[in-house]
Structure formats: C-alpha cells, structure tokens
Amino acid sequence: MLELRLVQGSLLKKVLEALKDLVNDANFDCSATGFSLQAMDSSHVALVSLLLRSEGFEHYRCDRNLSMGMNLNNMSKMLKCAGNDDIITLKADDGSDTVTFMFESPTQDKIADFEMKLMDIDSEHLGIPETEYQAIVRMPSSEFARICKDLSSIGDTLVISVTKEGVKFSTRGDIGTANIVCRQNSTVDKPEESTIIEMQEPVSLTFALRYMNSFTKATPLSNTVTISLSSELPVVVEYKIAEMGYIRFYLAPKIEEDEEETKPQV
Amino acid sequence: MLELRLVQGSLLKKVLEALKDLVNDANFDCSATGFSLQAMDSSHVALVSLLLRSEGFEHYRCDRNLSMGMNLNNMSKMLKCAGNDDIITLKADDGSDTVTFMFESPTQDKIADFEMKLMDIDSEHLGIPETEYQAIVRMPSSEFARICKDLSSIGDTLVISVTKEGVKFSTRGDIGTANIVCRQNSTVDKPEESTIIEMQEPVSLTFALRYMNSFTKATPLSNTVTISLSSELPVVVEYKIAEMGYIRFYLAPKIEEDEEETKPQV
Amino acid sequence: MLELRLVQGSLLKKVLEALKDLVNDANFDCSATGFSLQAMDSSHVALVSLLLRSEGFEHYRCDRNLSMGMNLNNMSKMLKCAGNDDIITLKADDGSDTVTFMFESPTQDKIADFEMKLMDIDSEHLGIPETEYQAIVRMPSSEFARICKDLSSIGDTLVISVTKEGVKFSTRGDIGTANIVCRQNSTVDKPEESTIIEMQEPVSLTFALRYMNSFTKATPLSNTVTISLSSELPVVVEYKIAEMGYIRFYLAPKIEEDEEETKPQV
Numbered sequence: 001m002l003e004l005r006l007v008q009g010s011l012l013k014k015v016l017e018a019l020k021d022l023v024n025d026a027n028f029d030c031s032a033t034g035f036s037l038q039a040m041d042s043s044h045v046a047l048v049s050l051l052l053r054s055e056g057f058e059h060y061r062c063d064r065n066l067s068m069g070m071n072l073n074n075m076s077k078m079l080k081c082a083g084n085d086d087i088i089t090l091k092a093d094d095g096s097d098t099v100t101f102m103f104e105s106p107t108q109d110k111i112a113d114f115e116m117k118l119m120d121i122d123s124e125h126l127g128i129p130e131t132e133y134q135a136i137v138r139m140p141s142s143e144f145a146r147i148c149k150d151l152s153s154i155g156d157t158l159v160i161s162v163t164k165e166g167v168k169f170s171t172r173g174d175i176g177t178a179n180i181v182c183r184q185n186s187t188v189d190k191p192e193e194s195t196i197i198e199m200q201e202p203v204s205l206t207f208a209l210r211y212m213n214s215f216t217k218a219t220p221l222s223n224t225v226t227i228s229l230s231s232e233l234p235v236v237v238e239y240k241i242a243e244m245g246y247i248r249f250y251l252a253p254k255i256e257e258d259e260e261e262t263k264p265q266v
Numbered sequence: 267m268l269e270l271r272l273v274q275g276s277l278l279k280k281v282l283e284a285l286k287d288l289v290n291d292a293n294f295d296c297s298a299t300g301f302s303l304q305a306m307d308s309s310h311v312a313l314v315s316l317l318l319r320s321e322g323f324e325h326y327r328c329d330r331n332l333s334m335g336m337n338l339n340n341m342s343k344m345l346k347c348a349g350n351d352d353i354i355t356l357k358a359d360d361g362s363d364t365v366t367f368m369f370e371s372p373t374q375d376k377i378a379d380f381e382m383k384l385m386d387i388d389s390e391h392l393g394i395p396e397t398e399y400q401a402i403v404r405m406p407s408s409e410f411a412r413i414c415k416d417l418s419s420i421g422d423t424l425v426i427s428v429t430k431e432g433v434k435f436s437t438r439g440d441i442g443t444a445n446i447v448c449r450q451n452s453t454v455d456k457p458e459e460s461t462i463i464e465m466q467e468p469v470s471l472t473f474a475l476r477y478m479n480s481f482t483k484a485t486p487l488s489n490t491v492t493i494s495l496s497s498e499l500p501v502v503v504e505y506k507i508a509e510m511g512y513i514r515f516y517l518a519p520k521i522e523e524d525e526e527e528t529k530p531q532v
Numbered sequence: 533m534l535e536l537r538l539v540q541g542s543l544l545k546k547v548l549e550a551l552k553d554l555v556n557d558a559n560f561d562c563s564a565t566g567f568s569l570q571a572m573d574s575s576h577v578a579l580v581s582l583l584l585r586s587e588g589f590e591h592y593r594c595d596r597n598l599s600m601g602m603n604l605n606n607m608s609k610m611l612k613c614a615g616n617d618d619i620i621t622l623k624a625d626d627g628s629d630t631v632t633f634m635f636e637s638p639t640q641d642k643i644a645d646f647e648m649k650l651m652d653i654d655s656e657h658l659g660i661p662e663t664e665y666q667a668i669v670r671m672p673s674s675e676f677a678r679i680c681k682d683l684s685s686i687g688d689t690l691v692i693s694v695t696k697e698g699v700k701f702s703t704r705g706d707i708g709t710a711n712i713v714c715r716q717n718s719t720v721d722k723p724e725e726s727t728i729i730e731m732q733e734p735v736s737l738t739f740a741l742r743y744m745n746s747f748t749k750a751t752p753l754s755n756t757v758t759i760s761l762s763s764e765l766p767v768v769v770e771y772k773i774a775e776m777g778y779i780r781f782y783l784a785p786k787i788e789e790d791e792e793e794t795k796p797q798v
Contacts, residue, residue: 114444154609175606340707343686346709380709380711
C-alpha cells in the first residue's frame, strides 16, 4: 500500500507543469526514500530526473517499491482540479491498476478524489554519475527563463559561455545576432537574486534553445536555477525543490560543425 | 413608450454575458411589473428565465405590455460599449422597430446612444409551476463554477448526489473518475461562503456537463447559487440578482440506461 | 558614427509597438537635431511621422546625417528583449550595414547587445505644411482608444463631428447605429482627463475605422491625444512624447457618396 500526503499540494501541480510538455508517459518510482521519476523526452534528446524525498511529505507510507506508469497529460488534468492551498494525498493499493489523488481544501469543507488508470511503460533507469563540472552558474530562475524566451525570438540555438566575469548567452538568426551577459554579483542583499559562478576553466557550449525553453517551465518551483557545464558532458539545469529534492534536466551540447570556431569532429 | 433607467448598468452587461452563449434570439417582455425573458437554448434542451423587477430600476416607465425580439449577440456587442460605472437607459417608442440603449458616464461627460433593430421572434411562454423539491443546495457560485469546469476536463456528465452530510459532484471519463464532496457548513462567518442543504430525501441525478458550464456564465451576478433537485423534475440552477430578481436555468436530468444502478426505463 | 543613449528605454519599445502594425519597413533618419521617421502604411493610405529630439537623449552623437532602413517587425522583436527599466543605446558605425541595440539593466548586472541587419528602402520625404485647422480636439488618449474599439464592433467607418459643445463619434452597421458624445470639460482637476475643443467652425468628417484603431496603438506613449480636423485636409492624430517629440498619424477623410447628406463629388 502506498499513501503519500503532501501539505503543500501546489508543489505537485508545479512539478507536473514542469514535466508534461517534455514527457508524455513516465514511471513514477516510489521507495522508502522518496518519490522519483527519470524519463527521456519524447524525442529522446533530453533527460529529466525528479526527486521528492520522503521526509518532505507530512505522511509517507510505501510498503514496497512500486513503479507506476502514468500519462503526464492526464495526471496534469487531474492535478489542475486541486486548489492551490489544497493538501494532496496520493494513494495506491498493492497490485491495483489505478492511483487515487485526494484533494482536501484547507477548511476540510471540500474533499475530492480523482482515480486514474495506470499504464505499463517500458523504461530503463540510467545511472547518472556524480561528476565535477568545468563551470557552475547559479542565477535567478526567472532571469534564465526570460533570457531563453527572448533569444528564441532571434535564433534556434543557445551558446552559453562562462568566464570568471560572467556568463554570456548568445544566439544568431536570420534577422541578426544577440548576446546577453550576466555579471557575477554575489554581493546583492537578496541571495536569490545573485548570479554566482564557480569556474575551473572557461567553457562555451551550444544547445538547442527549444529544450532550454521547455526546462524553464520548472521556474515556479524555485527562485534560482543551477547550470552545470563541461565540454564533454550534457549540461545539467537544476531547480531545487525546497526541503524535498530537485528536478534536473540533462541535455547534450551540439557539435558546431559550421561555426567560425570549427572544432575537430568526433 | 418604454423607458427603463438602470443606475447599476454593469448588471445588464452581466445578464447578457450569462445569456448570450445559451440563447441566440429571444423576446424581452416588458410590463408594469418588470423586465423579463423566457427562452429555450438553441438546441431546445435547457430553459432560461430572467426577471428584473420594476422596483429595481431608478426610473421605470412602461405604458403598455411590450415584447421586443432581440439578437442577444448583437445586444451584447452594444452593451460591451458601456463602461462598468455607466448608467444604462433602455428606450423604445410605441410601434417602433428599434430599441435604444443610452449609456451615461458617471460624470455625464460622455453620453452614448446605440440603436438596435428589433426582430420578430415566435415564442410561447411556458408556465413553470412552483413545486417542492427533494433537495435544495445553496453554495458559493464560484465554487460551483470551479467544480463544473474541473469535472469537464475528465468527463461529459455530472452526477449530483445530495445527502444530509453534503453534496457530491461526480463524473467519469476515459482517463478515470472524479468525485468532489462539499460538506454542509452553515457555521462559517460569511454566509455567502457557506454550503447549506435543505433535504426531504436523498437524491442523485445526472446532467450534461456542458449545459451546467453554460449556466455558470451567470456567476458574476451573484455570490451564491441555489440548486433545486427532484428525481422527476428538471433541476433549477438559480442566481439571485440583488434587489431586482433572478436568472434561473432549467435542465432535465439524463436517464442513465447504461450505468451500474440501472433504472426502469420510462 | 551614431550613438544615441535613451535612459527611458521603454519609450522606444512603445514607439515600435505604435508603428509596427501600420508600417512594415521604414527608414529612420538621424541628424544633429533628432531621430525621426516618416512612412506610409503598407496600403499607402495613412502616413506616420515620428520625431525624437536629440535633447531628449542622455547622450546623442550623430556625426553625419544617416538614413537607416529597418524592418519594424524585426526591430520590435529585438526591443521586446529589453526590460522596461533598461537603458537602451542605439549604435551604428559609418558605412556599416548593421545597427546595434544595447540594453543595460538598471543595476548594470545584465548587458545585452542585439545586432540587426539594415535594409535599402526607397522612400521620399513628404513636406507637411503647417496649417490652421477648423477644429482641434484634445482628449484623454485612453478614451479615444476605447471609443474607436467600441465602435468597431458596430461599423467600419467613423464620423467625427465637432461643435462647440463637444465632439461626436458615430458609426453605422448591419446591427444598428451608435453615437458617442464627449462634452467639452476643461474644468476637471486633472488636465490630462479633460476634453478641450478649439473650434473655428463646425466640422464633420468620415474615416476608415480600422486605421483609427491602428493609430490608437500609440496610446501608451501619452495620456492625451490631439485630433486636428479640416474639411479639405487629412486628419492629424497626434500623441506627444514627453520632452522628446511626437508621433503623428495622417489620414484622408472618405468622400461619403452614399450617405444621406450627399456632397458634390470632386
């Protein structure tokens, strides 16, 4: 039997909004340690990894490990019916092919339960090794979202270049070019508004902008975003979920064959 | 001659917004007692009845009974041109085939008059007998609107079941099932936020959800909605219009042939 | 070399929003006195004239007269990437076929530069003589925008009639007729909310409503609009840009052949 009670139900609503455009169907994995998901996007280019630790739930009962295949679009439709202040409880009986979402209003005057059919989904869990990155940028998540959106009106690719002074986001399209530089500024009063760069060596990588835009759907989950870059590795775009875990997006850089600074092809 | 002056003109704007999706053309009937309308929706399934009593108008002159056929969409286009604080006066000369809406801004610096052609519309006035209902639910109108909208994302029909403890709204669709229970809670501070149930006997009826959703267009007219249910009768969904009258929607329940609790067919 | 620094960058964003639906491509002309544009709309019916005087810029360097052809839609895409509090600097090197827009955030933590290709555009500069008008109406710009929008839901043409008492805006369509009268009211506390009429003689002119609606895209630039009318001349709809200049729209009146008050044809 599974029973997970989340007082801050709006958080689960936001998680689904962050996931549903990127991933159609996915397995949610429940174990004693937490509620997690790992999935490729529908075009098998990006990877998303979610963790909500058991300690973050008001009540967390998971008698045995369980993998529940869900259609994220349908799950999102149901969660949209929860009020923003509602307590959400997720329930599943052992061996059942359904999951129930229960929504309780703060006054307990309105109680809803939504039952959704589960799906069988093939998936393999990728081990993601912990690594050192050449550069890690932490910045306001809304600033990063704004930059990705703005640059999408000019071009299709995003070049992220990190130096000690700052991080530069660039694109190029038919109508012209654009460069946006955010300077390191750790001294501001509000730490969530600062841009902080930890750099081993300068790095410049190119990505498909439309995936970056999808990742920024997670912006409501956290005031800050952390972008970890290394030239040989997928970028990690991470949104911490306060006291519960994180949502992390992975995306391999593009090999820039036809740019000025041509690199040896692999 | 007809001349009706309504200081709170926004009320007439809201009435039109509540009607125009359900009804295309209708006769407005003016008599010494008030301004009223009775019409079937365009698919002849639901009935709407509006009353604005003469006492609610600042000035009400109606020399003889008059029935004015109007296209509600065109009337809505004209009323949308009135400011929310405008005084609206409706005028018609005897025997004229037009009606004039006059809008006066609160400062009297802006005066608009819109003249609309009237139409000949066949209609018969149904007598609606006053009846006892098995159950009457009074609840916040915004809550009812939210529930109808939420359940529409899951299914097409709405089951309303009333017991002494509360009222349950249910639906069922391809992606699963949903039940929302609102408990009786007459003890809250603000009476307009309470849910009150007057019940002779438990009742459970099924309706087409899309009509219910249309009815909730009247939500801006009143903080509360009253739902009157009896197994042999159309449901009445009523929005009171403060100090003036009401808008009432009638909808026959569906006979549920293929539900678990099959009933004897009529 | 050209370098124009505008502290209130949002003003340039608003100018582009006012222009881009009316004009596709246009030459911006820079001289020692200011930054200006004159262009016909794409159907060659309306004329727009913009002036931003050099004194309004924090820094204004223009070594020699320069005419820069720009696609206004692309320029608008780039300016939308500037924050509303950003300082915008426009830069062009002599003989270059590109222009650069630089956006600096108020804290200087974010610096963006957008480079756009210039175009060769044929254009002739029309001399617009200063003239006396039969009637000049100054009124709140939001009121004028609301009236044009409201009347568009009824008809296609706008009749503007000025008398000493006020200005009347009228239209006529399939569903009926509409007249909106704004009275002269110079005595209100807030001068930007007053309607002031300077009249030599009464005038009544007819215009295509869709152009008037386009002109009102300039509403965010100014609290008031000035409408100058003479029977033989194009109307001038002017929005002053505080301490910098103006944007003026010109539109020839329609000859009303098939109206009741038929005029001798020219």
